Amino acid sequence: MTVGVDQSRRNFFRGKRPSEKSALRLPWLKSQQSLYDNCTQCTECISACETQIIKKGDGGFPQIDFSLGECTFCQKCVAACHEDVFSDDLSQAPWHIETTVKSSCLAQNQIMCQSCQDSCDTQAISFQYLKSSVPQMRINQDDCTGCGACVSVCPQAAIEIKLLDTSTITIGD
Ligand code: SF4
Ligand code: SF4
Ligand code: SF4
Structure with missing residues (x-):
């Protein structure tokens, strides 16, 4: 049986849309758009980050804050996420x-x-x-x-x- 995505429920968790396009969200995103479209704002990536540099940012979406430390490219945020947000090819550059x-x-x-x-x-x-x-x-x-x-x-x-x-x-x- 195929279980469909309840879009209204997803939108409820998604919260309001962000206003800042250039905010650095997460490494290895499929695209910034994929985060805005598919992230449920579950905060699993925030908890998983080994350097604790991910916080809830603009619009409630996860966002990198380098004033808190550096990214070690450990990929724990990628592993923690259950949504269609991150790239399947982690050999590519983490961000542009x-x-x-x-x-x-x-x-x-x-x-x-x-x-x-x-x-x-x-x-x-x-x-x-x-x-x-x-x-x-x-x-x-x-x-x-x-x-x-x-x-x-x-x-x-x-x-x-x-x-x-x-x-x-x-x-x-
Ligand atoms: S790759 Fe690791 S250090 Fe970098 S944001 Fe993700 S969890 Fe944090
Ligand atoms: S690699 Fe880039 S972001 Fe990292 S410390 Fe050097 S200049 Fe800064
Ligand atoms: S783990 Fe995935 S769905 Fe959850 S907040 Fe992070 S990016 Fe969004």
Whole structure:
């Protein structure tokens, strides 16, 4: 016997639609849209996360908060989920992101700081030595995994990790 999905029940658990397209939700999502369409907001992924960086975010959907720590790519959130939310191919990149630094970065304001560099296991962060300036931070996007380890160590909270291409996401029914 095939058991159908009770859409009204699913909608009840789903809560209100999110308003923020670029929020970083979870690694290895089939798509951001699949989360909005199929997540029941059961919070199993939140409980499973070994670094406790997943919280209930905008619209009640799970959301990564790198101010709490980094993603170790343990995949426990994927294993905990019973809905059609995550990709079947976990060998692919966990997300398509861009890591940027805001103008509040201490180095950009001529104050010596290299806190982020030490936190980056893949050495995606480097510092360029210039005449008449303290060394300036550079991020090599090709080497950046989006682990978020650099975010919480920045004394200025100047590092941001954002989803690339949110153009196909539909929110707000
Ligand atoms: S992969 Fe692991 S550390 Fe990263 S969000 Fe999922 S459970 Fe948390
Ligand atoms: S475990 Fe799956 S269904 Fe439950 S909140 Fe996380 S993503 Fe949504
Ligand atoms: S998010 Fe990117 S730049 Fe930051 S620590 Fe992780 S790999 Fe390095």
